[in-house]
Amino acid sequence: MPLKQNILIVDDEKSNIDIVLNLFSLTDTSNYNLFVALSGEKALKAVEKIKIDLILLDIIMPGIDGYEVCRQLKANEKTKNIPILFITSSTDEASIIKAYNMGAVDYVTKPFRAVELMARVKINLELQSTIGELEALYTNLQDSIAYAAQIQNAIIPQSSLFDKYFDEHFVIWEPKDTVGGDIYLFEELRNDDECLLMVIDCTGHGVAGAFVTMLVKAIEREIIGAIVATQNDVSPARILQYFNKIMKKLLKQEDANTYANSGFDGGVVYINKKEKILRFAGAQIPFIYVEDSKVKIIQGNRHSIGYKKSQDDYPFDEHTINLTSPIYGYLTTDGYIDQTGGENGFMFGKKNLLELIERHKDRSFQIQKELLINELKEYQGKHERKDDIAIVGFRVG
Template sequence: MKIDFSKSKILIVDDNPANIDILLELLSTFDVRAVLDGTSALEAVQQELPDLVLLDITMPGMDGFEVCRRLKEDPKTKDIPVIFLSASSDSNSIIKGFDLGGVDYVTKPYLAKEIVARVQTHLKLRMTMRVLDRLANVDELSGISNRRRFFADTSKLFEEMKRSNTSLILFIIDIDNFKTVNDTYGHSIGDSVVKAFVSTVKKNIPSYNCFARLGGDEFVLTMTSISQDQARDQMERLRSNIEQIRIVQNQDIRFTISIGMSRLEPSDRDLDELLARADINLYQAKKMRNALVG
């Protein structure tokens, strides 16, 4: 499979303008930026995340090793592949580079075909990892987090909110009569219902922390640092807006949602307790249909 690298963003960090000019020429088919020192490099990645960093080791002030260490400490930048650049082939430097999280080590003077090949290889690996991450963590139909991602992220969030004594509100949302919609109108309409629901949540709930699909017609949403009344008001507006949606123009195909709500209590030992209370409230809401309980 041929890959278009023209949009791949590469950041070059080198204090020698002559070295930068060489790399800019060799990598002219990529989207390349360059900076002359470590501090500028850290600022540049915050402004726009690159797909790859080519990082000179020996620079005045902050050297390449320190830049890499800081990149790997930051959750936002820790997965960016770093290729070290150096005039030295000293084994200790190479080992240190890999220990700090570098993915490769290129020595000067550069061989044109070699550096392009190494850059392309690590960009391909980066793209592959992104695809695998999406397959593992994103619901294919809706484009939001899947069950696995929800539990991984929200279990950590639960512990953080409990330690800081910060509010955590959780909603389990069920599309009413979803099986009937599929059976009556077909699965393509059912898919449209799911997509319309997800789109409406994104437009109407600006403050959610995590939004995930747990199963076919069941979703979960969390909010933090918000009062219970504020969270409830947002979800009531969502519920009201959902019932106004027409899935197919000129046809009266509509749907509603039922919502179970719970909040983090001091006595909660884990996320499961929060989910269990929301699930009980959802059961009550579904008895009424198109309702919020909690």
């Protein structure tokens, strides 16, 4: 059985209150509990004791008038959301505008018709109930997203793991929303000399993108397990090929009836410090590195992973760099490069990123991180953040 809703009627004239009570008695009052207050002061005390769902409030009263009652209710965190319907003999436009500006949801002039008053009461109570339901749903949704963020943060590698393999490193990971579709993964392999780094840009951002990152993480764990269990050579190109095949299968991308068209762009770096080699393969994502004081770039293949149009057996290119001398490496998703800003709202661009790395390549990675963040923030200005951002930089060799 639904709970009755509490209505407070406020008027200094008892005869006016009796009229309203009589109108309610002529209709269905089974859904309402009716309370009365003969002054603004008594109305404010009543709402402290009773949970009121709607207030029918007169404006012209001795002492605290209806406007002041409304102002105090709206200023109180506990009562600010109670809908207030003014019932008054004031019909001038200024009074009506003032009532709405004070926070009233409706305005009924005396004398009023029973049908009109009851209809407005019903509509505003239903609206308030709907708002309450939406707020509860929103709260539950936000709680779920916060929990998803905890899970996503739990799969992000710890900085201490990077310290074992790299002389220096930095990570910039900034989801556009609470959770995001960009992720970076870092794994130890069969010994202290081997590691695997991936930077992934999944479809979309927010919750949708975060779901895809969970799938990517699950497949990545399967791949790492297979690598650790064997002595086979580690190939970033074959890793991308496997991701492509499994993603298309799990997401049923070959099914014409499948609505979702999800996947990712990604860069995979394998490092073997004992053999002094670095291997890279990319799906749309490039590998930027500094070698012998020169900034270089290896473009990823122009082919994404797991989408409907992704070729099942696409042969990704694999590139090998000898680590006979130290290199500085950078993997980035397109969120940084594609961010709009400046006077004309143009994208920051890959060229600007390369120039930024060139200018600051001799600085520590911690300073490089701060400069990258500040440079984009200044460029973005008042423009909206477009996408998630993930950048990993490291020094090895």
